Amino acid sequence: MNRISDKIPASVFHSTNLPVMNRLDLGEGLTLIHHEVNSLPIVNLNFIIPLPLISGEKSGTAYITSNLLNEGAGKLNAFEIDDLLESMGTTLSVHASADNFYLSILTLTENLEKSISLARDILMTPHLNESDFLRERERIRNRVVRMSDDASYLAETLFQKIVFNNSVYESPVTGFLNDLNKLAIEDVRNFYQNRIKNIAASVVSVGNIKLTELAKLIQHFLPDRRISAPSFQKTDQFKIDNTTIYFIKRKDSKQSEIILGQPTGGRKEKRLAEKIILNSVLGGPFSSRLNQNLREKHGYTYGISSGFNFNKHLSAWQLSTGVDSENTYNALKQILFEIERLEKGVSDNEFQSALDHTLKSIPLQFETQTQITNKYSNLISNGLAHDYFENFIKILHELSIEQVNEYASEFITKKGFVIVVVGERIEPVEKIAAEMSYNLKDVKIEDVISGNITF
């Protein structure tokens, strides 16, 4: 036998070198962050406009606006735009989140100038026709109806509505049907004029072009964005119902879809490293406690994971899983058991494993141009410092198990979860809720997608 050892082979970990991002203030409200890489003749580019949604605006406005911008711009109609893009082999997409508005380009370098020129038309001279608006609104409504067949969509939509109640994050980016029905083309035109057209923006790019060349192209095609984005408006009454199990009855469901979570601090929080490690042990990778318990020990689920829903201003920690309908209660009990167990802290092995995983997996997250572009776009989107990754790695290197375990009882507040279940009512859920000291509330699917939820 040639195998020298049956033991795990040892190795030495090399330090992580992050891509070098060059930052350039282009003036006129534009910032460029670029990493030159020449392995492929392509350029990834994200144009990011900060977009704090304003309370009172109809949900879905940013989304429908993003869909309409490339439905006709400058001298081109929608088909001509698509045709031009496909001829160049360029991907150009426009999309929105609650925090930002994005125009993303992936193109052969030789077509970058044409692509940015097209982006200019899309951002500066979109047609925003009423007929396109009516068609797009109908398409989104159809899509929302189609999505309402999906248990995980329903669970996520209701969870966000509850956990981010009365904030700009409470609605799905596509909007609630009630708002979509009231939306008019004027809403879209106003939104574009006031929130997109000349708003200061950032560009994050990775590809085989020099920083100075790219800067010239952007300054030439996208000048004059001096208007600052409006400030985020905090809502006064941010009340969360964390004493109720919300149950969406979905006939003939084969599983119960469960989301359980609560608000948490954002990515600027001091104890973020502790949180990341604790979450990793609880429900992060495949070998997490939750997965080992619910999947490998009990066979209730194909998989369960927990993580953070980070936004710029409000964030949540949440776990989600689909479990055998007949074991919904048992699964919830085991989830709560593991959360409670985490309060006592983690073992040396668990700490070291979670820390190693978090640190050593960093190179895997910076492999492709698209990954690097999105990673650094994410910093901009969340208002984080440009050296955030370097600092976070340093914090992780200095983190001790004592720090983690000291924080374990504070990471998740044991009482007070937002719980949403979507499925069939096979078990006596009233009894289950009572045993867990939660109220029980039934919610109709139509109310979830319409946004008709009151607390």
Place this chain on the structure above:
Amino acid sequence: MIRKTIMMILLFASVTVFAEEKKIEFEQYKLDNGLNVILHQDNSTPIVAVTIMYHVGSKNEDPKRTGFAHFFEHLMFEGSKNIDRGGYDKIVQKAGGTLNANTSFDRTFYYQILPANQLELGLWLESERLLHLKIDSIGVETQRKVVKEEKKQRLDNQPYGSLLEKTFANAYKVHPYRWTPIGSAQYIDDATLDEFLEFYKTYYVPNNATLSIAGDIDIDDAKDLIEKYFSDIPSGQRKMLRPEIVEPPMEKEVKEIVYDNVQLPLIVNAYHIPAQGTDDYYALSMLTTLLSGGKSSRLYKELVDNKQVALQAGSIPFALEDPGLFITFAIPNIGIEPDSLQNEIGSEIAAVKKDLITEREFEKLQNQIEADFVTQNSTVEGIAESLANYFVYFGNADLINTEIERYLKVTREDLKRVANQYLDENRRVVLLYMPKSAENN
């Protein structure tokens, strides 16, 4: 117009030149025990993909034991002589890596993506599986439950989740593609421990495996490590089931209405097509791009945008080792009758059968294919899998560099010909998904 055409030709030429320059270099050899090895060195990021493709999928299963290949994929994570139950994940996690696997009709693929310094660990883990996997009743019982929940989560509880199962069951009557990789829970429940061991000894052997490694490696060091961990693993001696069943042509349209937990109907049309790698397969693949590759594609432009009769519309050539399927699908908008949408799809198919596509459209199509080639294989895992795929299915890993030529041989006439030859509405499967509320109407 002349200027535009010249520009297109220039673009086309430059992309082709780049594709040639960006050749993916690799070394390939075979160990004495039959293990195929492919190595690709790319030092741009300090990571490595360690993958093994076993040439066994659901089509190799006994019809009374469907789901075996996929079930076995789960068992392969249960542990080995030197790795405790659940240990695979823990070891890889601690090393900063990720791992997973998937099973298709034709093969099963395992991969680990690791920091580059963990190449030896990855090889040790894969060799443990191949040398002495632990198959016991605890693992089998647990995975029986997990696989049932996987089926519920990924298929039964999803809108239109039975689509593939129904399509393939209707399209194939004798070939093993008539069942899908998830197979039957009942058969998995019925199977004994000895049957699982027999499957392992038959298919999980070096002479049925391709070890494909891509990333930040030194080729000579990698060869030494492969020798160390794999060379003494014995070859398999059992006969592997390689079905040679030829599915006879369909003689008429087969239609099934499925009442599902959905609000919007779905129309699926499935046509038999030749196996992947054949000349006509490439033409049909390009036809798919013409019909549904992007927003200016024919189905999207006409059905979704212009006529607004569909929420979604598209087509997929199901690339398989044996003759597969060409599938079109569409979801009608609210208020649109499925029959009316089916007629619209028929009109688009009829158009590609009747007329040659324009030269402009054809150039765009070729550019799309070219651009896909430039941007694909952007990850080491993707490169490792592509190299293994090309070798396992075609015996030629270098197709990763040259397959583009097969696409570029396709002509406009080919597109018209294959549309007429294969997209025959009298020999197809039509699935109509309807809301359950419509069942009693």
